[in-house]
Each structure stands twice: as structure tokens, then as C-alpha cells.
Amino acid sequence: MNVAILGAGAFGTALACALGHAQLWARDAEHAAEIARTRRNTRRLPGVDLPETVTVTHDLTTIDAEILLLAMPMQQMRGFLREHADFLAPRILVACSKGVDMELLIGPVGVIEQALPGTQAALLTGPSFAADIARGLPTALTIAARDAELAETLQTRLSTENLRLYRNTDVTGAELGGALKNVIAIAAGMVIGAGLGESARAALMARGYAEMQRLALALGAETETLAGLSGFGDLVLTCGSEKSRNFRYGMALGADADFNAGTTVEGAATARAVARLARERGVDMPITRMVAAVLDGMLTLTEAKGALLARPLTLE
Numbered sequence: 001m002n003v004a005i006l007g008a009g010a011f012g013t014a015l016a017c018a019l020g021h022a023q024l025w026a027r028d029a030e031h032a033a034e035i036a037r038t039r040r041n042t043r044r045l046p047g048v049d050l051p052e053t054v055t056v057t058h059d060l061t062t063i064d065a066e067i068l069l070l071a072m073p074m075q076q077m078r079g080f081l082r083e084h085a086d087f088l089a090p091r092i093l094v095a096c097s098k099g100v101d102m103e104l105l106i107g108p109v110g111v112i113e114q115a116l117p118g119t120q121a122a123l124l125t126g127p128s129f130a131a132d133i134a135r136g137l138p139t140a141l142t143i144a145a146r147d148a149e150l151a152e153t154l155q156t157r158l159s160t161e162n163l164r165l166y167r168n169t170d171v172t173g174a175e176l177g178g179a180l181k182n183v184i185a186i187a188a189g190m191v192i193g194a195g196l197g198e199s200a201r202a203a204l205m206a207r208g209y210a211e212m213q214r215l216a217l218a219l220g221a222e223t224e225t226l227a228g229l230s231g232f233g234d235l236v237l238t239c240g241s242e243k244s245r246n247f248r249y250g251m252a253l254g255a256d257a258d259f260n261a262g263t264t265v266e267g268a269a270t271a272r273a274v275a276r277l278a279r280e281r282g283v284d285m286p287i288t289r290m291v292a293a294v295l296d297g298m299l300t301l302t303e304a305k306g307a308l309l310a311r312p313l314t315l316e
């Protein structure tokens with residue numbers, strides 16, 4: 001089965017490099033032409049050469065693939081599905097986004113299922129920086145689909161020598177792991193940026209993981225999924241590295257420094273969405289709540305820190 005990647009950002013470009021034989025679609029005609037001409041995506045993933053076997057296009061009608069990897073920011077996906085519904089519906093759609101839709105309060109597979117009922121949908125998620133994948137460094141990811149057969153088909157088709165996919169049918173768990181770790185990574189970045197120390201970051205990661213599990217359980221996911229690549233694995237990667245945009249964004253907030261507003265920071269919208277979702281479901285998620293409050297200017301970082309530390313002492 002042929003594969004095409006829709007979205008020529010950092011991750012889409014990296015996946016094209018890893019898969020080798022694939023079509024890469026960019027929404028902007030000029031951008032597509034530039035990548036095709038230079039064999040580089042200097043806007044989104046500088047320093048990486050695309051294999052000659054990757055073709056680049058701006059024209060969806062030239063896509064000849066049964067499997068489409070949707071590599072765009074979470075909040076853009078709903079509109080994209082609506083706009084291109086007729087083209088997308090008959091194919092297998094693999095969401096590569098990490099987040100929760102701000103309006104629907106559901107993850108990427110849920111958004112596909114709602115927009116295009118009956119379409120085969122899956123999620124590719126887990127710990128991976130685009131630059132690492134593009135360079136062919138060893139990476140392990142989760143491919144999640146409710147249909148076990150579809151998960152296995154995609155696992156076989158999308159795994160490569162250096163990109164090892166584990167399959168899972170717990171879509172909700174995989175969606176939540178990838179979405180929630182970005183929120184905790186913003187919090188971890190704030191802690192480091194504000195000079196609160198690495199012990200505080202470790203505490204945030206562990207308590208953040210506890211609230212990730214609480215929400216996952218409330219939504220019917222399996223805690224084992226959260227303990228895997230898409231949850232714990234990605235939490236460790238994203239909270240521990242300045243390669244992460246979510247972490248860097250948090251650091252800038254913590255240090256009161258500038259941050260490029262054009263950077264994709266999925267955890268910002270997701271923090272707000274999840275704070276609402278948790279409230280609606282009666283799930284206690286204090287770190288997520290504090291991140292959302294700081295981003296919305298309702299609390300300063302000092303007030304958020306004080307509020308977290310003043311919570312009643314409790315069992316772990």
C-alpha cells in the first residue's frame with residue numbers, strides 16, 4: 001500500500017525521510033515547490049535532505065496512496081477533514097497529531113471518527129523528535145487503532161529498520177498520553193525556566209503522570225497504555241529536553257523571556273481543553289489547571305506554585 005503524508009511540517013517531513021518511498025503534501029504551493037526544488041524543508045526542518053524517492057506536491061489530486069498520514073497541528077485537523085472530506089473518506093487515515101480538540105474535547109482519532117464516520121482511522125504517537133527520526137536514529141512509536149487488524153497492517157507497513165512500531169487497540173489511552181504530556185512539559189519548562197530546580201521538575205513529572213492516569217481511567221483507557229511509549233515514554237522525552245517546543249515554551253514563560261509566536265506548541269490549547277474536560281468529568285488535575293490558568297493570565301507562576309504547594313497533604 002502506498003503512503004502519503006499530508007502536512008509538510010517538521011514531523012511530516014521527518015516521516016517522509018524515514019519511510020523513503022512516499023508523497024509529501026504541503027498546503028502552500030510555493031512551499032511545496034521550494035521543497036521539491038531544494039530537496040530541503042528549510043522552513044520547518046532545516047538541515048535535512050529528503051530522499052530522492054520522496055515526491056512533493058501541493059495538489060491532492062496527484063496523491064496516489066491508500067494510507068494517509070495527517071501531520072498537522074491538532075487544532076487544524078477538524079477544518080482540514082471538513083475541507084477535504086471527499087478525498088479523505090475512502091482512505092486509511094493515520095493521525096500524527098498530539099492534542100485535544102478545543103471545541104469537541106476529544107483527541108485526533110475521535111475527531112476523524114466524528115468528521116468522517118466509517119473511515120478507517122488510527123494514531124501514530126510516542127516519543128520522537130522530528131530531527132531524530134529524519135536522521136534515522138532508532139525510535140519506537142505506538143500505532144493505535146480500535147480495529148486490531150488495521151493496527152497490525154499499519155504496524156507492518158510503517159515500521160522501518162530504525163523506526164519500530166508497537167501496536168495497541170487502546171486509542172483513547174494513546175491519544176491522551178500524547179496530548180497530556182505536552183501540558184506537563186510546559187509546566188516542567190516553567191519550573192526550569194524559573195530556576196525552581198530539577199527536584200521540582202521530577203515531582204511535577206511524577207504528579208503530572210498521576211493526573212494523566214486519573215483522566216485516562218475516567219475516560220475508559222487502560223493504565224498500561226499510559227505506562228507505555230505514548231504516555232510515560234513521551235513524558236520523559238518532552239519534559240527532559242530543550243529540543244521540545246512545549247518545554248522551551250514553558251522555559252520562556254518561567255524566565256519571562258521572548259518566545260517565537262509562530263512555533264507549534266500543542267500543549268497550550270490542550271491545557272485549556274483538558275482543564276475544561278477534567279472539570280466536566282470531575283477529575284482532579286491540578287497541574288493542568290494551573291498551566292491553563294497561567295497561560296490565560298489568571299494566575300502568575302508564583303501564585304500557581306503557591307497553590308500547588310498549599311494543597312492538602314494526601315496519600316500518594
Ligand SMILES: NC(=O)C1=CN([C@@H]2O[C@H](COP(=O)(O)OP(=O)(O)OC[C@H]3O[C@@H](n4cnc5c(N)ncnc54)[C@H](OP(=O)(O)O)[C@@H]3O)[C@@H](O)[C@H]2O)C=CC1
Pocket residue numbers: 006007008009010011012027028031044071072073074076077079080096097098099128129130131263264266
Ligand atoms: N516535531 C516533532 O518532533 C513532532 C511532532 N508531532 C506532532 O505532529 C503534529 C505536527 O507538528 P509539526 O510537524 O512538528 O509542526 P510544524 O509547526 O513543524 O508544522 C505544521 C504543519 O502543519 C501545516 N498546517 C497547518 N495548518 C494546516 C491546515 N489547516 N491544513 C493543512 N496543513 C496545515 C503547516 O503548514 P504551513 O507550513 O503552510 O504553515 C505545517 O506544514 C503536532 O501535533 C505535533 O505534536 C509528533 C511527534 C514529533
Ligand SMILES: O=C(CO)COP(=O)(O)O
Pocket residue numbers: 098126127128129130182185234237238243244245246247264265266
Ligand atoms: O512530541 C514530541 C516528542 O515526542 C515533540 O515535542 P514538541 O512538540 O514539544 O517539540
